[in-house]
Amino acid sequence: MKRLALIVLLLASPLWAVQPDEVLDDPALEARAREVSKGLRCLVCRNESIDESDASLARDLRILLRERLVAGDTNQEAVDYIVERYGEYVLLNPDMRGANWLLWGAGPLMLLLAGGMGLVYLRGRAGQTAAGDVPLSDAEQARLDDILKD
Secondary structure (H helix, E strand, C coil), X not given: CHHHHHHHHHHHCCCCCCCHHHCCCCHHHHHHHHHHHCCEECCCCCCCECCCCCCHHHHHHHHHHHHHHHCCCCHHHHHHHHHHHHCHHHECCCXXXXXXXXXXXXXXXXXXXXXXXXXXXXXXXXXCCCHHHCCCCHHHHHHHHHHHHC
């Protein structure tokens, strides 16, 4: 039973696409590469980091990242180089610089706009009178009273 649980746990753990020939000899550099690659998106797959993707472009990005780190770049310099080369889409969590502020603010802005429109609509409906709100004439009221007596 314990073996089965161990097998299930191993199969449920995330599988990394990093090939053995990509792994750096220096454990500290490899740890930095893994940390940086968590924030880089595979350009072929949607919402997968380059470590999780088996795509050949993700492999190229992993190798490029490791080459930059071995060359002496800091984590940020390596990320900046890749962003400069492939664009901001490569970031899993883009910054709020440039035109991205519009994308970050569009959701809350649309929510506020929809809420405001809803309030205006509901206030407009509250001020309207329905066609049935016109008072009855004396003849109509007398007729209604006769019907209700029966």
